[in-house]
Amino acid sequence: MEIPVSAAKAQLxxxxxxxxxxxxxxxxxxxxxxxxxxxxxxRLRGEELLRAIEEIQRSAAKKMVPGPDAAHSQDFLYDEFGLPK
Incomplete structure (x- = not known):
């Protein structure tokens, strides 16, 4: 919503x-x-902050899509002879 400052004074x-x-x-x-x-x-402090962080981590873990691990990432870049695809 946008409102002029002059009108906002009366509607704060x-x-x-x-x-x-x-x-x-x-x-x-x-x-x-x-x-x-x-x-x-x-601002959250102490236990409340830790609970919020844990909730964010749980939420993010649900949204993560598993992909290739770092040890096999080169398989997508190089062929069987070690040359770039």
């Missing part, structure tokens, strides 16, 4: 609610982007 509370809900709020001045309202994200 509503714009903050929208940003907290995940909507991107761009403030414009003379039709050009001048700023953005984004939700505040607190």
């Amino acid at each position: 509370t509503e714009l903050l609610r929208r940003a907290e809900a995940g909507e991107e709020v761009i403030l414009t001045r003379h039709g050009h982007p001048a700023g953005k309202i984004v939700p505040f994200r607190r």
Whole structure:
């Protein structure tokens, strides 16, 4: 959502609610982007940080597609005589 700075002054509370809900709020001045309202994200610490890292690792592991290992990668580049394909 884009909104002029002059109009945003009167709607700040509503714009903050929208940003907290995940909507991107761009403030414009003379039709050009001048700023953005984004939700505040607190920093994770200690156990909470470790849990978040583990969750990201689990999520990434599910998305990984197995491919050739490094020991056999040359098989795709060279023929049986050691010449480039």
